Amino acid sequence: MDQQPDQKVVIIGGGFGGLSxxxxxxxxxxxxxxxxxxxHHLFQPLLYQVATAGLSPADIAYPIxxxxxxxxNARVLLAEVTRIDLAGKHCVLDDGSHLPxxxxxxxxxxxxxxxxxxxxxxxxAFGLKDLDEALEIRRRVLLAFEAAEREADPVAxxxxxxxxVIGGGPTGVEVAGALSDLARTVLADxxxxxxxxxxxxxxxxxxxxxxxxxFDPKLSKRALRQLVExxxxxxxxxxxxxxxxxxxxxxxxxxxxxxxxxxxxxVKARGVARTxxxxxxxxxRIKVGVDCAVPGHPQVFxxxxxxxxxxxxxxxxxxxxxxxxxxxxxxxxxSIARGGKPxxxxxxxxxxxxxTIGRSRAVAQAMNGSLxxxxxxxxxxxxxxxxxxxxxxxxxxxxxxxxxxxYLTYRRGARLITGERSWDLLPxxxxxxxxxxxxEGDGPASRG
Amino acid sequence: MDQQPDQKVVIIGGGFGGLSxxxxxxxxxxxxxxxxxxxHHLFQPLLYQVATAGLSPADIAYPIxxxxxxxxNARVLLAEVTRIDLAGKHCVLDDGSHLPxxxxxxxxxxxxxxxxxxxxxxxxAFGLKDLDEALEIRRRVLLAFEAAEREADPVAxxxxxxxxVIGGGPTGVEVAGALSDLARTVLADxxxxxxxxxxxxxxxxxxxxxxxxxFDPKLSKRALRQLVExxxxxxxxxxxxxxxxxxxxxxxxxxxxxxxxxxxxxVKARGVARTxxxxxxxxxRIKVGVDCAVPGHPQVFxxxxxxxxxxxxxxxxxxxxxxxxxxxxxxxxxSIARGGKPxxxxxxxxxxxxxTIGRSRAVAQAMNGSLxxxxxxxxxxxxxxxxxxxxxxxxxxxxxxxxxxxYLTYRRGARLITGERSWDLLPxxxxxxxxxxxxEGDGPASRG
Numbered sequence: 013m014d015q016q017p018d019q020k021v022v023i024i025g026g027g028f029g030g031l032s033x034x035x036x037x038x039x040x041x042x043x044x045x046x047x048x049x050x051x052h053h054l055f056q057p058l059l060y061q062v063a064t065a066g067l068s069p070a071d072i073a074y075p076i077x078x079x080x081x082x083x084x085n086a087r088v089l090l091a092e093v094t095r096i097d098l099a100g101k102h103c104v105l106d107d108g109s110h111l112p113x114x115x116x117x118x119x120x121x122x123x124x125x126x127x128x129x130x131x132x133x134x135x136x137a138f139g140l141k142d143l144d145e146a147l148e149i150r151r152r153v154l155l156a157f158e159a160a161e162r163e164a165d166p167v168a169x170x171x172x173x174x175x176x177v178i179g180g181g182p183t184g185v186e187v188a189g190a191l192s193d194l195a196r197t198v199l200a201d202x203x204x205x206x207x208x209x210x211x212x213x214x215x216x217x218x219x220x221x222x223x224x225x226x227f228d229p230k231l232s233k234r235a236l237r238q239l240v241e242x243x244x245x246x247x248x249x250x251x252x253x254x255x256x257x258x259x260x261x262x263x264x265x266x267x268x269x270x271x272x273x274x275x276x277x278x279v280k281a282r283g284v285a286r287t288x289x290x291x292x293x294x295x296x297r298i299k300v301g302v303d304c305a306v307p308g309h310p311q312v313f314x315x316x317x318x319x320x321x322x323x324x325x326x327x328x329x330x331x332x333x334x335x336x337x338x339x340x341x342x343x344x345x346x347s348i349a350r351g352g353k354p355x356x357x358x359x360x361x362x363x364x365x366x367x368t369i370g371r372s373r374a375v376a377q378a379m380n381g382s383l384x385x386x387x388x389x390x391x392x393x394x395x396x397x398x399x400x401x402x403x404x405x406x407x408x409x410x411x412x413x414x415x416x417x418x419y420l421t422y423r424r425g426a427r428l429i430t431g432e433r434s435w436d437l438l439p440x441x442x443x444x445x446x447x448x449x450x451x452e453g454d455g456p457a458s459r460g
Numbered sequence: 461m462d463q464q465p466d467q468k469v470v471i472i473g474g475g476f477g478g479l480s481x482x483x484x485x486x487x488x489x490x491x492x493x494x495x496x497x498x499x500h501h502l503f504q505p506l507l508y509q510v511a512t513a514g515l516s517p518a519d520i521a522y523p524i525x526x527x528x529x530x531x532x533n534a535r536v537l538l539a540e541v542t543r544i545d546l547a548g549k550h551c552v553l554d555d556g557s558h559l560p561x562x563x564x565x566x567x568x569x570x571x572x573x574x575x576x577x578x579x580x581x582x583x584x585a586f587g588l589k590d591l592d593e594a595l596e597i598r599r600r601v602l603l604a605f606e607a608a609e610r611e612a613d614p615v616a617x618x619x620x621x622x623x624x625v626i627g628g629g630p631t632g633v634e635v636a637g638a639l640s641d642l643a644r645t646v647l648a649d650x651x652x653x654x655x656x657x658x659x660x661x662x663x664x665x666x667x668x669x670x671x672x673x674x675f676d677p678k679l680s681k682r683a684l685r686q687l688v689e690x691x692x693x694x695x696x697x698x699x700x701x702x703x704x705x706x707x708x709x710x711x712x713x714x715x716x717x718x719x720x721x722x723x724x725x726x727v728k729a730r731g732v733a734r735t736x737x738x739x740x741x742x743x744x745r746i747k748v749g750v751d752c753a754v755p756g757h758p759q760v761f762x763x764x765x766x767x768x769x770x771x772x773x774x775x776x777x778x779x780x781x782x783x784x785x786x787x788x789x790x791x792x793x794x795s796i797a798r799g800g801k802p803x804x805x806x807x808x809x810x811x812x813x814x815x816t817i818g819r820s821r822a823v824a825q826a827m828n829g830s831l832x833x834x835x836x837x838x839x840x841x842x843x844x845x846x847x848x849x850x851x852x853x854x855x856x857x858x859x860x861x862x863x864x865x866x867y868l869t870y871r872r873g874a875r876l877i878t879g880e881r882s883w884d885l886l887p888x889x890x891x892x893x894x895x896x897x898x899x900e901g902d903g904p905a906s907r908g
Contacts, residue, residue, distance in 0.1 A: 051606065051875070051876070052875075068517070070516040075650070075876070077650035078650060081650050087652040088652075089609070089610065090603075090609070090610070090877075106886075107610075107887065107890075143878050161538070162537065162539065201529045202525035202526060204535040204536075426518045427500075427523045427526070428500050428591070429499045429500070429538075430592055430595065438554075439554070439555065442555075
């Protein structure tokens with residue numbers, strides 16, 4: 013703590029990385045400004061539960077201001093950093109103003125990556141990276157069932173009840189399992205015309221196994237078995253060639269007619285990374301050294317999903333996981349508190365990975381794979397750990413109450429179709445024309 | 461229960477009126493189709509709590525399908541009735557299809573009424589009739605504080621921290637009190653630049669007292685005193701002459717510069733009422749007889765906010781309250797179950813009215829005004845009654861947990877700014893230009 017007071021620390025992003033950096037600097041003689049485009053920290057690992065109507069947004073998001081309300085050396089700015097000027101040592105904000113820094117922590121995270129197909133596929137295949145995207149998926153999934161209830165033609169109805177999840181990583185596996193639950197248990201009694209349990213859920217994975225990133229192949233097999241038990245179709249080694257309004261086309265010519273397509277097949281760094289002018293990887297991530305610093309800029313750090321860091325001896329960069337970001341955040345905070353004096357290289361301590369598969373199923377591994385769990389036991393571990401790490405006591409009990417309630421009753425408390433556009437969406441999803449609206453503005457905006 | 465089986469009952473609207481009619485017909489030998497544009501029943505009396513970040517949407521809304529899931533003679537249709545054909549005995553739906561009925565219950569409710577100023581005022585003064593409108597208000601209120609934190613000019617900052625509520629009825633009183641709480645307690649420690657407690661909250665009421673509809677004048681005085689204690693400015697006998705982007709203009713020339721203007725000054729019937737071709741009142745409500753039936757159409761009923769019913773001996777029609785709609789719903793259901801055989805005229809049993817004023821304050825009256833409560837006692841009664849009547853056990857505990865938590869900690873669990881448009885809103889509210897967005901679509905839609 014021997015640097016001069018009033019050193020300015022700017023942290024871009026209020027996710028696991030940025031927030032843990034800010035918290036670790038509590039009491040340090042620095043002026044912290046945490047900048048985020050959104051006013052809340054998001055518990056990303058549970059986002060799929062919002063998308064599948066298991067939890068409400070408020071259960072997994074918490075105002076950043078509230079997290080830092082009592083930390084005197086930190087202020088929060090709802091703003092977007094449009095450009096980083098390394099030479100001028102300032103960030104340019106959305107309104108053109110400059111935010112000067114002595115130390116910079118870039119933790120802006122990642123967004124959905126459609127690779128070279130963004131223009132064609134993004135309008136039809138929905139990503140799951142933030143609350144708005146989760147609510148968009150929830151809206152479309154629930155509307156697909158509603159449209160099916162109104163649909164007379166059995167072929168069109170089957171299309172409405174078909175959900176394709178592209179990508180067999182943790183998010184894809186979790187959202188597919190949750191969709192199966194939603195259709196087979198939660199909605200089962202709610203419809204008269206359709207039988208929601210005939211809903212078809214398909215995972216399309218290019219690789220030869222599920223959960224290839226960081227999971228032991230044995231767990232990939234168990235995840236596959238558990239998904240099949242839930243009635244989920246898993247297509248391994250299948251690559252997507254086309255996505256449009258009507259469904260998905262696979263290599264080899266097979267088509268899957270589906271009203272709802274989700275995309276969990278890749279992420280890339282947020283655009284602000286490109287404004288640095290330093291070396292990026294193929295996913296647009298900032299290449300950093302073992303001290304998390306941008307090469308040649310010892311006081312500028314990149315952490316979490318926006319950073320590309322190779323730990324000694326390994327080929328792949330560190331995975332985009334919350335614990336990696338949080339550990340890096342604490343690491344760079346300690347470097348800043350030391351005034352930049354050299355310290356040990358960052359080392360990620362892998363406490364394990366897990367993925368839940370619907371209700372009461374999961375896979376988990378810890379201690380570098382030497383401990384592996386699956387099924388109900390893994391699910392209990394998953395439940396406990398996720399609730400435990402949710403920021404905020406209130407959220408913990410609220411999420412726990414939600415889960416217990418859902419588990420006991422097979423219901424969903426968050427099964428709301430909201431959003432001004434949702435009413436217009438129905439005929440679009442159903443493939444009909446837009447509804448005729450009453451003349452005097454009695455339109456979508458005036459009904460939930 | 462002596463009418464023929466398979467009589468078709470169509471209920472338009474899943475609010476208090478329509479839902480209680482459907483529930484009361486459980487077991488009756490009829491085929492019920494409940495049609496609503498939204499998939500959830502909304503507990504309207506608590507909508508202002510969502511608008512002021514006290515509760516989450518899922519706390520006050522419940523899927524209609526779930527409410528009726530075990531009622532074999534009822535089905536639910538997510539659809540909009542665009543026209544009612546009395547002669548043809550069918551409703552025309554948004555997709556042009558016809559929904560035939562033997563019995564019709566019109567319970568489509570009301571929406572915000574800007575009288576002859578809708579075109580000019582609606583874009584600037586926000587109504588509070590459904591979840592989307594409540595979320596829009598929440599978004600704007602929270603963004604106003606965020607913009608103020610970024611605003612250097614004190615005059616512009618005061619405008620951002622000024623909130624005008626037009627209309628001194630229960631909704632206006634409740635939302636103003638809740639806004640005062642939000643600013644003075646919840647947000648108090650969260651900002652560094654601004655002091656949220658300097659926020660200015662103004663109620664503009666054309667009449668000479670608050671709560672003029674159905675409340676005893678003594679309670680109007682107490683409500684006024686309690687609001688003043690909360691720091692709310694109350695302008696009685698003040699009529700609005702202009703509303704625009706910058707604020708509100710009052711008769712006499714006074715201007716109130718405000719970034720946020722809420723409109724609770726009136727409601728009118730939903731547009732579908734006009735398609736009947738029968739007599740309407742000035743608010744577009746369907747005039748019905750003492751049997752809730754449309755004159756000349758003994759098998760067509762209108763109930764709740766969309767109906768205009770004068771009880772014998774009274775001048776004013778029955779007020780637009782949940783208990784009125786619910787009692788009328790049960791009444792018409794019994795008429796239908798009787799096969800239309802004449803019964804006693806409908807009589808509204810007034811169990812009392814109440815309004816809450818911020819934290820731990822309220823006014824309440826019962827037994828036709830002979831019992832009057834105000835302050836903490838009234839607030840406890842209000843709390844108990846509202847939680848009790850929330851549909852769904854889960855909602856009850858969730859709402860109770862939320863309230864206890866808010867009450868003990870002065871926090872808000874639902875303080876999220878979401879919505880794809882929220883990012884674009886910030887500069888608009890702040891009066892700046894729209895933010896420059898990163899080229900490759902790293903735009904609002906990709907952040908919560």
